[in-house]
Amino acid sequence: MGEAITERDSLPGMQTLGVIGLVSDSGITRYRIETEEWLIYDKKKPSYWAFEKGVYLEKFDSLFNIDAIVKADTAYYYDKQRLWKLVSNVHIQNLKEEEYDTDLLYWDETTRRVYSDKFIRIKQADRIITGYGFESDQQMIKPVINNMEGIFYINESAPTDSIN
Template sequence: MKTSRSHLFLSILIIMMGMLFSCENSKKDLETIKFDDSFPNEITRDVTIFYSDSAKVQVMLKAPLIERYYREEDSYAEFNKGVYVEFYDDSGKVESTIESEYAKHYNERGEMLARNDVVVVNKKGEKLNTEHLEWNQNTHQIRSNSFVKITTKDEIIYGNGLEANEDFTRYKVKDIKGIIEVDQNEMKKDEDVQ
């Protein structure tokens, strides 16, 4: 019995040593291993990121999920569960906000694509609704080639396509489909009834 245990232990030890010494990967072999590009390199949850310049916060971004993909050709971050972004002026006050159900940010290009229920609000309370929006951090411009609705205190503008500055204080609707004037007194009466 003692001999059989010794043989069993010795057999296991020989097998383990054989496995240990037979596993070898050269550096060249490791360099040829390809990783699946469809999986993110980094996943973060419940994130708040501040971007600053000269110790002044310029942008604040919040997202429940960020998936980062580091690629040679063009790295990007994907916001599959939505994103909320605030832009600040030099005094630290919010100039505008962007919110969407999905976004993709290309870091090297300085571009962000937002889609699915995109809402932009500026400091005057003017609101843009669209399904697709592109923001270029280098030119500080936002644009859309999709249907847009802009709600101001005096009117609602419908159109196809838009170009604007990133704080949404200046904008141009490309193909206006309609303008509805809003009577603030009527709006107030409707709010009082509800």
């Protein structure tokens, strides 16, 4: 038999299995969340929520329209800092149906910024952009990509005369 756990901060204060729910902030529904297991470590320093068996999240705007879809193999939410850490196979689709793929992503609800220092792949309607590290607004509309590369599609039948 193993050693008994005597420190309360080593145990989750809540464990919920098979979660499909809505999360509100200030009385407004902000997210729809699905996860196999949701653990809340309320006595850890800092306290956090753990989604170590995957998470699917829909973020809503004030009119209950889906702003973004987020999937990740693992996620942590640091409730006091209002900071999400998404780890492994992170996939995000924004309002413009652009797709972002990376292995590590932070989403700071306080500053309304999303960022990573890892490889990022962004698929847009007319191009695919890759880079190492990026920062964006939380709607993922205005990304700034570091060390950028890309595949850009060119319309070869477009006129080349720059005068007309």
